[in-house]
Amino acid sequence: MKEHTLEMRNVTKRFPGVIALDDVSLHVKSGEILAICGENGAGKSTLMKVLSGMYTSKEYDGEIWFDGEKLENMNVAKAREIGIEMVYQEINVFLDGSVMENLFVGNLPGKGALVNFKELKQRTKELMDEVGVNVSPTSVCRPMSSGQLQLLSIARARVKEPNIIVFDEPTTSLTDSEVKNLFKLINKMKAEGVAIIYISHKLEEIFELADRVMVIRDGHCISDRPIKETNNNMLIQEMIGREMTDMYPHDPSPATDEVVLKVEHLTVPNPTATDINIVEDISFELHRGEILGLGGLIGAGRSESLGAIYGQYTQGVTKEVYLEGKKVDIKEPDDAIKLGIGFVTEERKRNGFVWLLPIVQNITLISLRRMLPHKWLIDFKAEDKQAQVMFDRLRIKAPSMRTLAGTLSGGNQQKVVLGKWLVNNPKVLFVDEPTKGIDVGTKAEFYKILRELTQQGISIIMVSSDMPELVNMSDRILVLSSGKIQGELTGEHRTQREVMELAIK
Amino acid sequence: MKNKKENAILKAIITKNELGAIIPLAIILVVVAFGNPTFYQLKNLLDILRTASFSFYIAAPLTFLLTAGGMDLSIGSILSFGGVMYAKLIVNGVPVLPSVVLCLIAGALIGFCNGIIIVKYNQPAFIATLGTQYIISGAVLVWTGGISVSGLTAPSKIIGQYYLFDTVPIPILYAVIIGVVCYIVLAKSKWGRSLAAIGGNKETAYLAGIPVVKRRMLIYAIVGVAATFTGVIWAARFANGLPGAGDAVNMKNMAAVIIGGTSPAGGSGTVVGTAFGCILLASIANFLVFLGVPATAQQLIFGVILIAAIFIDRYRRDVLSRG
Numbered sequence: 001m002k003e004h005t006l007e008m009r010n011v012t013k014r015f016p017g018v019i020a021l022d023d024v025s026l027h028v029k030s031g032e033i034l035a036i037c038g039e040n041g042a043g044k045s046t047l048m049k050v051l052s053g054m055y056t057s058k059e060y061d062g063e064i065w066f067d068g069e070k071l072e073n074m075n076v077a078k079a080r081e082i083g084i085e086m087v088y089q090e091i092n093v094f095l096d097g098s099v100m101e102n103l104f105v106g107n108l109p110g111k112g113a114l115v116n117f118k119e120l121k122q123r124t125k126e127l128m129d130e131v132g133v134n135v136s137p138t139s140v141c142r143p144m145s146s147g148q149l150q151l152l153s154i155a156r157a158r159v160k161e162p163n164i165i166v167f168d169e170p171t172t173s174l175t176d177s178e179v180k181n182l183f184k185l186i187n188k189m190k191a192e193g194v195a196i197i198y199i200s201h202k203l204e205e206i207f208e209l210a211d212r213v214m215v216i217r218d219g220h221c222i223s224d225r226p227i228k229e230t231n232n233n234m235l236i237q238e239m240i241g242r243e244m245t246d247m248y249p250h251d252p253s254p255a256t257d258e259v260v261l262k263v264e265h266l267t268v269p270n271p272t273a274t275d276i277n278i279v280e281d282i283s284f285e286l287h288r289g290e291i292l293g294l295g296g297l298i299g300a301g302r303s304e305s306l307g308a309i310y311g312q313y314t315q316g317v318t319k320e321v322y323l324e325g326k327k328v329d330i331k332e333p334d335d336a337i338k339l340g341i342g343f344v345t346e347e348r349k350r351n352g353f354v355w356l357l358p359i360v361q362n363i364t365l366i367s368l369r370r371m372l373p374h375k376w377l378i379d380f381k382a383e384d385k386q387a388q389v390m391f392d393r394l395r396i397k398a399p400s401m402r403t404l405a406g407t408l409s410g411g412n413q414q415k416v417v418l419g420k421w422l423v424n425n426p427k428v429l430f431v432d433e434p435t436k437g438i439d440v441g442t443k444a445e446f447y448k449i450l451r452e453l454t455q456q457g458i459s460i461i462m463v464s465s466d467m468p469e470l471v472n473m474s475d476r477i478l479v480l481s482s483g484k485i486q487g488e489l490t491g492e493h494r495t496q497r498e499v500m501e502l503a504i505k
Numbered sequence: 506m507k508n509k510k511e512n513a514i515l516k517a518i519i520t521k522n523e524l525g526a527i528i529p530l531a532i533i534l535v536v537v538a539f540g541n542p543t544f545y546q547l548k549n550l551l552d553i554l555r556t557a558s559f560s561f562y563i564a565a566p567l568t569f570l571l572t573a574g575g576m577d578l579s580i581g582s583i584l585s586f587g588g589v590m591y592a593k594l595i596v597n598g599v600p601v602l603p604s605v606v607l608c609l610i611a612g613a614l615i616g617f618c619n620g621i622i623i624v625k626y627n628q629p630a631f632i633a634t635l636g637t638q639y640i641i642s643g644a645v646l647v648w649t650g651g652i653s654v655s656g657l658t659a660p661s662k663i664i665g666q667y668y669l670f671d672t673v674p675i676p677i678l679y680a681v682i683i684g685v686v687c688y689i690v691l692a693k694s695k696w697g698r699s700l701a702a703i704g705g706n707k708e709t710a711y712l713a714g715i716p717v718v719k720r721r722m723l724i725y726a727i728v729g730v731a732a733t734f735t736g737v738i739w740a741a742r743f744a745n746g747l748p749g750a751g752d753a754v755n756m757k758n759m760a761a762v763i764i765g766g767t768s769p770a771g772g773s774g775t776v777v778g779t780a781f782g783c784i785l786l787a788s789i790a791n792f793l794v795f796l797g798v799p800a801t802a803q804q805l806i807f808g809v810i811l812i813a814a815i816f817i818d819r820y821r822r823d824v825l826s827r828g
Contacts, residue, residue, distance in 0.1 A: 310712075312711075312712060332714075333711060333712050333713070333714050334714035334715075334716070336714075337713075337714040338714075343712060345712065350708060351706065351708035351709045351711075351712050352709060353706070353709060354701070354702050354705035354706045354709050354710070354772070355705055355706060355772070356701070356705045356768075356772035356773055357701060357702065357705055357772070361698065361701075361702075365702055365709070365710075365713045366713045366714060368695055368698060369695055369699075369714070369715075371695075376694050376695060376696065377689075377693050377694055377695070378693055378694065378695055378698060420713070
């Protein structure tokens with residue numbers, strides 16, 4: 001296979017009022033894995049948008065060179081032409097199409113106008129086996145899990161036989177075994193001579209995969225060195241620009257025994273197969289001022305349980321919910337909101353915030369309806385005031401409160417989502433994978449905020465697949481598996497090993 | 506550097522929603538000043554505003570609908586239906602006020618049916634309202650035999666033909682009232698804000714406690730009411746219940762809303778922009794008549810404008826998404 005080199009030289013990208021990239025250069029060659037890490041908003045996505053041609057060469061300063069030739073008039077088509085493929089964190093799959101259609105759309109094998117279905121099925125099978133997803137080539141994508149869909153989009157990038165492939169946080173929705181498969185595949189591609197750029201917050205992954213690692217902070221390239229010459233602490237320090245002493249804040253006032261929320265006989269049907277239950281007749285209690293962790297593997301029904309209590313799912317759900325000792329009837333989200341329950345959902349893009357609305361309107365999305373003095377009309381001053389409090393308290397990084405929420409980095413979007421619930425003064429807050437796809441620096445900020453909330457008497461149920469987060473942040477952990485609560489872990493028993501043992505029961 | 510500055514100005518124009526309609530309108534107003542000296546006569550200006558008003562009755566609530574991520578292709582047929590129903594009621598001796606009220610109720614019911622199909626049963630709005638468009642048009646043709654209903658009484662025509670102070674046609678007054686109400690609702694009210702949230706992300710809106718289903722159904726009903734209202738005033742003005750009165754209305758109204766800066770993909774909308782969009786299209790039509798372009802060819806030009814408007818919208822979204 002031909003050797004290729006890709007270089008970005010002195011790329012500077014300005015947005016009104018902000019310099020997103022300041023004189024950043026990078027290079028990568030065939031058979032090499034370059035990892036890029038940095039906090040949210042550091043400029044990684046902008047850099048990749050430059051590389052993929054989403055910004056045309058007129059929109060930034062700097063040059064892109066491929067195999068020693070300068071690329072003029074860079075755009076998406078040109079990037080495709082030289083074989084750059086992107087695998088994004090957000091899943092972008094045609095859900096009602098079949099697996100093989102999704103893989104080969106635009107590249108259908110066959111002669112002339114006719115599709116060679118035999119070859120199509122054969123190659124689909126091979127590609128899906130390679131990523132370790134066992135599905136029929138003709139089955140529709142909708143019922144597949146988000147992990148499987150992510151792997152499908154990776155297989156799709158393979159079809160194009162890229163020279164350079166960029167993975168942007170590819171493992172956020174994958175299970176451990178899926179991650180293993182992915183890594184095997186990435187190493188295979190490396191051996192085949194593909195140049196690989198791997199963006200991730202997860203440092204373990206970087207140390208497992210990368211040959212070289214580059215750190216970006218505030219639009220600057222901070223370091224670029226072989227993986228052997230760096231270590232965990234060094235990378236973290238470079239990413240956040242300060243030493244990380246204690247990521248998980250200590251809780252000075254332990255949780256009380258007072259029961260705030262009691263859930264009994266909760267049964268939730270499986271969202272994809274309605275004849276079986278994903279959670280069957282579970283009961284648990286939430287104490288005031290505690291963080292109750294819900295552990296378990298993906299698909300154990302943790303998110304679904306929260307959704308069912310909150311009123312997001314109702315069909316086939318049976319439950320008895322008691323809030324502060326009183327039995328309550330939650331038929332829809334609005335009922336839960338009125339009772340003072342908040343829900344930071346797992347996928348913020350899908351149902352956490354409104355892309356096209358400015359930050360201020362996202363923050364007041366829930367509180368606005370009950371905001372006085374007028375029942376019908378908006379008091380814009382009061383709205384601004386309320387949002388400003390959250391904007392400052394959560395330290396949302398944005399040019400102004402009028403900035404569209406969709407243009408923020410993941411961590412700042414998540415802060416907007418959290419702010420939306422906090423202005424509503426919740427008694428109980430559900431947080432589902434609160435730091436998914438968020439960099440270490442912002443993670444630490446979130447942990448601090450969550451602890452502040454429990455000290456104010458807010459009780460939190462946290463679903464987390466991030467093991468260190470789960471065991472370090474939770475006061476108590478319930479582990480779900482096979483539709484049941486397999487055990488409760490407190491005190492010293494809150495270890496990753498014990499969670500895992502229960503999770504695979 | 507000069508190039509960059511120009512780009513910045515272009516960007517400012519395009520990202521400020523309403524300017525997409527105001528600037529071409531300003532250009533036309535200047536151009537016609539030289540081309541057509543009669544354009545600026547009060548009577549002609551009022552004529553343009555009256556034409557724009559008829560679009561605006563529907564276009565204003567249609568702005569709500571598009572903002573909330575909806576779409577309605579049946580408005581033209583509901584308009585025709587409203588006009589015919591009004592004429593039939595009047596001819597059969599029903600007094601004016603009950604006739605109007607009955608027509609508006611019918612419009613609400615038709616719009617509500619659209620809402621049930623689209624919202625409750627989760628069908629694509631485009632196809633569903635295309636279907637109801639045919640059903641209603643067909644029903645109107647069967648009902649009238651394709652012949653217009655004439656013979657309206659003198660009092661029944663007043664609501665479309667009256668002139669305020671002997672100069673301002675009354676349809677303009679309705680448009681002003683509707684415009685003010687719709688503007689306040691969309692830009693200043695909590696209800697209006699929720700529409701942008703629904704259009705921007707239905708799931709987020711639902712989890713935020715907004716009654717998404719109820720609200721979307723209600724907007725379809727409001728659009729239905731607006732369409733029959735337009736039909737009623739139309740019939741009163743021309744003393745005629747014409748089965749094809751609303752034939753060319755769908756595209757024109759949609760174009761006015763989108764040119765005005767409301768996104769056809771939902772999530773943001775402006776009633777002021779829609780008003781300018783309506784006036785722009787009416788001005789163009791008026792100018793084309795002066796130039797001697799036959800009314801049949803006007804559709805062609807409106808089509809081009811509509812396409813231009815969606816390109817502007819796409820560009821605007823691109824610019825916004827890059828921050």
